[in-house]
Amino acid sequence: MTRTGWRGLTALAAVILCAGGSQAPRACSNGMLAVVGVRDGQTRIDLPAQAFTLKWRHSVSLTPVEADYIITPDGGIVQTEERFVAHGPGMAYDGKGWVQRDGAMVLPLDRPVPRLILRTAPEHENRLIVGDQMIDLTRWPATPLEILSPDCKED
Template sequence: MTRTGQRGLTALAAVALCAGGAPAPRACSADTLAVVGVRDGVTRLERPGHAFTLTWRHSVSLTPVEADYIVTPDGQIVQTEERFVAHGPGMAHSGHRQTQADGTMVLPLHRPVPRLILRTAPDYDNRLIVGEEVIDLTLWPATPLEILSPDCKKD
């Protein structure tokens, strides 16, 4: 699978996604991503950026899945695309816009995610991609992790 959704995304695109009836932007900087432990509040890592990709192996179909996200200027996380080779339980679907490219299903989305919390496991090869850096999220197995913009934490 190839990463197609994140590379062309700019701050202007992020602004466009939250236009049109969206609440007024909060006073925060959405230019940093953090991975934070949900239970202990400890920041596991921080990286500059407002666009990222999560990759993993689906727990049922055992096939690769990639999902692209952006952080809007007001700190909201929005899923913009999902790519997979086999649809499995718990995955996004809205078939009317789904396309296929090189054996991969591509589903464009505009899905706001109030809190992006995940639990990783070595068997599922969870990765976070920010820019060109690939971060192994299985360094913290079975630990609920939240991905957020630390300056834009919701009260």
């Protein structure tokens, strides 16, 4: 191999080592959920969770809405269902895939959410439900919050 070829190979090896070698990325199974301020990066809530629900009052119809999410093994968030009482006047009630359950419209989903950012307001009654805990997110009104699974930490 020529001198130039060896230099290129050495440079490539250095890049591979700096990038983490040939290992596949580790799956994240820390089972944690965090609520972080988007502007300041400060963690407001940090607790164990594999699934959670967001509950709020719709800004137009003023009816309750609930959305269920799971945290995937790689730390992603997937919305699995949304439930609501009514869209409001003039909206269809026969959407594709919708079902009625316990007096509510239910939309089953499998929707990955790359970033789950919300802005809370007391009039919207934003709540985070994890297990049997209900957390009032309106204590940070008009503050953009991101719900995420924190990065995996090495064991």
